[in-house]
Amino acid sequence: MKVYVTRQIPQIGIDKLKQYHDVDVNWDSVGLSRDQFSAKFQEYDAIVTVLSDRIDRDLLSRADHIKVLANYAVGYDNIDLQAATEYRIPVTNTPGVLTESTAELAWTLMFAVARQVPKAEAFARAGRFEGWGRSLLMFLGDDLSHKTLGVVGAGRIGSAFARMSRGFDMKILFTANSPKPELEKKLNARQTDLEELLTQSDFVSLHCPLTPKTHHLINEKALQLMKKSAYLINTARGPVVDELALIDALKTGEIAGAGLDVYEWEPKIPEELRALDNVVLLPHIGSATVATRNRMAEMAADNVLAALRGEKPPNCLNPDIYS
Ligand code: NAP
Numbered sequence: 001m002k003v004y005v006t007r008q009i010p011q012i013g014i015d016k017l018k019q020y021h022d023v024d025v026n027w028d029s030v031g032l033s034r035d036q037f038s039a040k041f042q043e044y045d046a047i048v049t050v051l052s053d054r055i056d057r058d059l060l061s062r063a064d065h066i067k068v069l070a071n072y073a074v075g076y077d078n079i080d081l082q083a084a085t086e087y088r089i090p091v092t093n094t095p096g097v098l099t100e101s102t103a104e105l106a107w108t109l110m111f112a113v114a115r116q117v118p119k120a121e122a123f124a125r126a127g128r129f130e131g132w133g134r135s136l137l138m139f140l141g142d143d144l145s146h147k148t149l150g151v152v153g154a155g156r157i158g159s160a161f162a163r164m165s166r167g168f169d170m171k172i173l174f175t176a177n178s179p180k181p182e183l184e185k186k187l188n189a190r191q192t193d194l195e196e197l198l199t200q201s202d203f204v205s206l207h208c209p210l211t212p213k214t215h216h217l218i219n220e221k222a223l224q225l226m227k228k229s230a231y232l233i234n235t236a237r238g239p240v241v242d243e244l245a246l247i248d249a250l251k252t253g254e255i256a257g258a259g260l261d262v263y264e265w266e267p268k269i270p271e272e273l274r275a276l277d278n279v280v281l282l283p284h285i286g287s288a289t290v291a292t293r294n295r296m297a298e299m300a301a302d303n304v305l306a307a308l309r310g311e312k313p314p315n316c317l318n319p320d321i322y323s
Helices: 011-018 034-043 057-061 081-086 099-114 117-125 134-139 156-163 181-187 194-200 220-225 243-252 290-308
Strands: 002-005 022-025 046-049 068-071 148-152 171-175 189-191 203-206 231-234 257-260 279-281
Touching (some): 002 011, 002 034, 011 022, 011 290, 034 057, 046 290, 057 081, 068 290, 099 117, 099 203, 099 231, 099 279, 117 134, 148 156, 148 194, 156 171, 156 181, 171 181, 171 194, 194 220, 243 257
Parallel strands (some): 002 022, 002 046, 046 068, 148 171, 148 203, 171 189, 203 231, 231 257
């Protein structure tokens, strides 16, 4: 059968698919247009998608012969899952294998913004370090140890992220959709509502999926609830934060800073945000380690191979279509 991969993914996944099927890959750095997508949907039996591919109801309505859409990501907000289910198209994702890598990146952002790492590194690299003196006062930052850590969305990544705080003796608060008494015990943490978490935390890290309910979960009001000394970390999805409200909060000192891996209008990062020096900006690299990306590619390939054998793929997000 014919498989289309919409962006370059690690070769290990492509090779796995090639053992059984004809595989074409979009090697361009630009994604497909709607018309190109429509054409691929007619031509191929399975598509490996990435999170920047917007697969909406209209596209799905013309793709009912597609045997699987294998998203190369754990988040699947880019695909209209309900419509895919109605058209009986299995959709898969890559849960679990990117948990630690993404949690570690949230920690990277937290350290980077609280200790002004990018600014200090640029200073040293520019040859401006002339020894201890007044010039170094601009790099005074904040400690993480003994502070309160607020985890919004204590799922796989959120709880791994919280677990990693152990060495820093932090107080942990978290939110989730459902009560998690076991997790409270395991993490020595307390589940709260969002308002309490925002008012009490020194670091607020977002780990919930993007859904209609979490769209702009962090808006102007939420940012006002945060301490002026607090930092916001977002490795979840850009639209969970109202980015214009965040820019205002960073400019006015409503919060101390932010560490961002994802953006509301990704890949566009507003100039106003890029101009601020109390924010650390990364280009959506949460899962970007060699080992993790390889595992994601293999997982996406395994999902495609199972679906093309007529089996339910291991990471099927809409298993009801098989019943
Ligand atoms: P997960 O295990 O499904 O965890 C999501 C958690 O969010 C769950 O605990 C869920 O609560 C909670 N949640 C859902 N709606 C919520 C709400 N309105 N308020 C508070 N919590 C809410 O997913 P995961 O594997 O940890 O991944 C989380 C997200 O990270 C993905 O969806 C993706 O968008 C993002 N991500 C980003 C990168 C990156 O490169 N930056 C990499 C990987 C993942 P319940 O447990 O009660 O349902």
